[in-house]
Amino acid sequence: xxxxxxxxxxxxxxPIAGIVMFVAVVWTAKVFVGHYEYREPYRPPAxxxxxxxxxxxxxxxxxxxxxxxxxxxxxxxEYRTFPVVGSRVAIWAVAQLHLLFAAFVxxxxxxxxxxxxxxxxxxxxxxxxxAHEFTKLLSVSFSLTATFGAFLTFMLIILFPKFTNYxxxxxxPTFLPYVLxxxxxxxxxxxxxxxxxxxxxxxxxxxxxxxxxxxxxxxxIANAWLTFMMSPRGxxxxxxxxxxxxxxxNYTWMPINVHRFIAxxxxxxxxxxxxxxxxxxxxxxDEDRAHYDWMGYIGNFVAISAFLPxxxxxxxxxxxxxxxxxxxxxxxxxxxxSWLFIIQAVLIGNLFLAANxxxxxxxxxxxxxxPLQKFIKYLLIGIAxxxxxxxxxxxxxxxxxxxxxxxxxxxxxxxxxGVMSAKNTAVNILILTTFMSFLLYRRTGKVAAVSWARTGxxxxxxxFAATALFVIxxxxxxxxxxxxxxxxxxxxxxxxxxxxxxxITAVDVFLFRGARKTGEVRWGRIPVISQYVLIFIxxxxxxxxxxxxxxxxxxxxxxxxxxxxxxxxADAFTPxxxxxxxxxxxxxxxxxxxxxxxxxxxxxxxxxxFEARTKARRxxxxxxxxxxxxxxxxxxxxxxx
Amino acid sequence: MRVPLTLRLGAxxxxxxxxxxxxGQMVPQKEVQPPQETSLKGDMTTADMVKVGxxxxxxxxxxxxxxxxxxxxxxxxxxxxxxxxxxxxxxPGLNDVEYFAQSMYEPTAYIVPGFxxxxxxxxxxxxxxxxxxxxxxxxxxxxxxxxxxxxxxTKHHYNSGTAAATxxxxxxxxxxxxxxxxxxxxxxxxxx
Numbered sequence: 123x124x125x126x127x128x129x130x131x132x133x134x135x136x137p138i139a140g141i142v143m144f145v146a147v148v149w150t151a152k153v154f155v156g157h158y159e160y161r162e163p164y165r166p167p168a169x170x171x172x173x174x175x176x177x178x179x180x181x182x183x184x185x186x187x188x189x190x191x192x193x194x195x196x197x198x199x200e201y202r203t204f205p206v207v208g209s210r211v212a213i214w215a216v217a218q219l220h221l222l223f224a225a226f227v228x229x230x231x232x233x234x235x236x237x238x239x240x241x242x243x244x245x246x247x248x249x250x251x252x253a254h255e256f257t258k259l260l261s262v263s264f265s266l267t268a269t270f271g272a273f274l275t276f277m278l279i280i281l282f283p284k285f286t287n288y289x290x291x292x293x294x295p296t297f298l299p300y301v302l303x304x305x306x307x308x309x310x311x312x313x314x315x316x317x318x319x320x321x322x323x324x325x326x327x328x329x330x331x332x333x334x335x336x337x338x339x340x341x342x343i344a345n346a347w348l349t350f351m352m353s354p355r356g357x358x359x360x361x362x363x364x365x366x367x368x369x370x371x372n373y374t375w376m377p378i379n380v381h382r383f384i385a386x387x388x389x390x391x392x393x394x395x396x397x398x399x400x401x402x403x404x405x406x407x408d409e410d411r412a413h414y415d416w417m418g419y420i421g422n423f424v425a426i427s428a429f430l431p432x433x434x435x436x437x438x439x440x441x442x443x444x445x446x447x448x449x450x451x452x453x454x455x456x457x458x459x460s461w462l463f464i465i466q467a468v469l470i471g472n473l474f475l476a477a478n479x480x481x482x483x484x485x486x487x488x489x490x491x492x493p494l495q496k497f498i499k500y501l502l503i504g505i506a507x508x509x510x511x512x513x514x515x516x517x518x519x520x521x522x523x524x525x526x527x528x529x530x531x532x533x534x535x536x537x538x539x540g541v542m543s544a545k546n547t548a549v550n551i552l553i554l555t556t557f558m559s560f561l562l563y564r565r566t567g568k569v570a571a572v573s574w575a576r577t578g579x580x581x582x583x584x585x586f587a588a589t590a591l592f593v594i595x596x597x598x599x600x601x602x603x604x605x606x607x608x609x610x611x612x613x614x615x616x617x618x619x620x621x622x623x624x625x626i627t628a629v630d631v632f633l634f635r636g637a638r639k640t641g642e643v644r645w646g647r648i649p650v651i652s653q654y655v656l657i658f659i660x661x662x663x664x665x666x667x668x669x670x671x672x673x674x675x676x677x678x679x680x681x682x683x684x685x686x687x688x689x690x691x692a693d694a695f696t697p698x699x700x701x702x703x704x705x706x707x708x709x710x711x712x713x714x715x716x717x718x719x720x721x722x723x724x725x726x727x728x729x730x731x732f733e734a735r736t737k738a739r740r741x742x743x744x745x746x747x748x749x750x751x752x753x754x755x756x757x758x759x760x761x762x763x
Numbered sequence: 764m765r766v767p768l769t770l771r772l773g774a775x776x777x778x779x780x781x782x783x784x785x786x787g788q789m790v791p792q793k794e795v796q797p798p799q800e801t802s803l804k805g806d807m808t809t810a811d812m813v814k815v816g817x818x819x820x821x822x823x824x825x826x827x828x829x830x831x832x833x834x835x836x837x838x839x840x841x842x843x844x845x846x847x848x849x850x851x852x853x854x855p856g857l858n859d860v861e862y863f864a865q866s867m868y869e870p871t872a873y874i875v876p877g878f879x880x881x882x883x884x885x886x887x888x889x890x891x892x893x894x895x896x897x898x899x900x901x902x903x904x905x906x907x908x909x910x911x912x913x914x915x916x917t918k919h920h921y922n923s924g925t926a927a928a929t930x931x932x933x934x935x936x937x938x939x940x941x942x943x944x945x946x947x948x949x950x951x952x953x954x955x
Contacts, residue, residue, distance in 0.1 A: 359887075400768075403768050403772075444881075448829075448882065449828075449883050450889075452829050453825075453828065456828055458795045465783070465786055468786050515790075605838065605840070606879050609839075609879065654775055658775065661776050665783050680797035685887075685888035686888065688797075689797070695794055695796045695797060696795040697794060698792035698794050699787055699793075700790075703783065703788070704787070707780040711776065718769075
């Protein structure tokens with residue numbers, strides 16, 4: 123009865139409230155218009171106005187300023203300043219954020235496509251679910267990439283208008299294809315994501331392939347612009363365009379394409395692994411922990427697999443930089459940036475240590491792993507020694523008395539470890555050692571059952587030992603030969619390591635075909651610290667990308683386009699490494715803040731609907747969680763496939 | 764009390780970036796300014812030119828990024844100690860001034876065996892020394908194993924003179940015919 127009465131009152135109050143609100147709005151509008159409407163101010167007739175000397179002076183000044191402003195010819199601004207941090211740091215931060223998101227958006231489709239293809243081939247639905255889980259991160263990241271791209275373009279036009287205008291004049295034929303490809307990328311990305319499970323698997327894989335091809339093409343066009351700035355080609359001495367194709371296909375274009383392609387995969391893998399680690403740490407069920415442990419493992423596997431050949435792509439890039447200009451190459455390795463490579467050594471050493479540590483922790487998932495764990499200490503010693511050699515500088519920071527005592531800026535013994543012969547050797551052995559860690563991990567929980575198992579193991583060990591000895595021999599030999607010979611020794615070092623990795627893997631594949639299982643892999647049974655290691659790896663990768671982005675761009679020093687267009691701005695100087703690392707850190711922190719937002723938005727997908735939650739809360743209030751809600755949320759909490 | 768996951772992860776990210784920033788502060792800190800245009804007075808003496816030449820080699824010319832003075836061992840580029848003595852007779856037909864000028868304007872014309880053809884033309888960007896600045900560098904190089912003789916009026920093949928047009932007092936060694944093709948055996952550790 124009461125309820126019916128209340129409803130009648132509400133029905134009556136509704137129109138009354140509506141009328142009152144309408145009157146209130148009309149009245150407010152009238153008051154505002156009345157107050158703020160423009161009215162001609164009262165002015166006394168000219169004859170009665172006071173013509174004081176001050177008023178006349180002010181009027182004359184105003185008229186003079188007006189006429190000067192009108193007479194001023196239009197002049198194009200060369201540079202504009204950005205408040206507080208300056209133009210360079212502003213551009214630096216925005217470009218870096220754009221590149222980090224772009225790298226992620228380009229990388230994730232590559233391994234999502236590969237994982238989905240494996241799932242299609244094997245028929246294992248776990249792979250399909252994993253690929254979809256990776257792809258869920260893409261949608262928000264794509265929007266952020268595009269936003270930062272637009273932000274960067276505006277910042278370039280505003281802060282460096284003349285230089286941007288020049289770049290546009292050189293590369294104008296590439297802009298339209300770039301925009302069209304961007305449309306293509308959006309089409310493929312959204313159909314790939316929203317079309318999951320809606321098409322025939324092969325059609326869906328085709329969309330994934332299209333997404334990767336278009337993404338790679340976009341990256342290659344953008345790479346042409348930035349590599350042109352470092353190693354210009356196709357222009358005259360004064361900067362006039364002779365051939366756009368030559369400007370695109372400059373010295374460092376292809377090495378950067380390859381280097382970025384591989385580095386993006388490594389970076390994307392590490393961020394996806396960090397996402398899995400985040401979800402693992404949040405997980406409340408064993409099932410979820412097992413899934414995210416596996417996802418983290420795959421992400422990290424992808425990251426480290428791509429990371430191993432990365433130094434070789436780096437060699438190629440450095441070689442092309444030297445081929446374009448020895449001055450540029452020497453500025454990089456022997457001049458203002460030489461100490462940056464010591465910081466890089468610390469980062470890469472940490473990456474190798476962390477990646478190996480994660481693998482060793484992961485061995486604990488597998489039953490019967492003890493026979494292999496005894497090798498870990500030797501691998502650790504090898505990695506630590508290589509790390510120390512790589513991080514040894516040629517010249518040591520020392521006081522005057524210390525320099526005198528040493529007989530120079532280089533230490534009499536350790537100084538020999540600071541040169542390229544030692545460093546090349548260290549990094550190659552580091553790669554070999556990490557590769558051995560992978561092999562050990564691969565064979566946990568199984569024993570080779572083929573008849574030639576003993577010979578196979580011996581062959582693998584022989585290849586590994588021979589390669590290590592060969593690499594060390596070339597490293598030592600480098601101290602006794604002329605520079606022209608020494609430079610070329612890095613090629614056989616790299617090739618022998620690549621040969622070892624390929625041949626040992628090939629033997630391993632056949633060796634463990636039909637292997638006998640000695641223990642099951644218990645996904646999710648891994649120490650929690652392993653998940654923090656994955657996040658540490660992602661942060662280190664990101665920081666490394668920031669640092670190497672700085673050296674690639676900073677190498678030009680006081681040139682916008684190296685040797686052609688000089689930087690005349692107040693920011694033309696090369697900052698200290700300390701300053702550069704602060705900017706890199708600030709950018710990395712911003713990136714992780716934003717990637718946290720990406721993770722949060724992606725997580726919303728798995729949350730129960732608002733209505734269901736509200737219902738459950740009401741029922742909780744009236745006595746416990748409803749079984750209906752428990753089933754509903756459990757179903758929704760599971761990652762979708 | 765259990766620390767929330769977001770805070771734990773935030774602390775890890777902060778600590779990692781903080782550590783790398785710290786490493787960045789531990790290496791030598793050098794701010795590199797763009798090279799300033801050297802103002803050379805017309806009445807500079809040879810002694811003044813030597814001083815300016817040394818400054819250019821250390822700074823704008825970037826010479827000492829690659830070359831050393833007084834170092835031995837497995838060098839990547841030739842050491843410049845005593846280079847003037849070698850320059851007088853290295854390439855038949857060229858005295859030390861012409862040889863140094865050729866090294867800077869046309870560095871691939873002669874490569875010291877054992878070293879890579881790596882030197883860029885010094886008169887062109889990105890280094891882009893002027894003719895007068897190059898003369899100052901030559902004046903300084905002459906002090907390394909010889910006596911400086913050049914002035915700002917010295918002419919050579921590359922600054923509108925002709926080859927050995929204004930030979931320095933330390934002339935072409937006897938017995939070497941101009942345009943000869945048989946270079947003298949290089950000294951170990953020499954530049955270019």
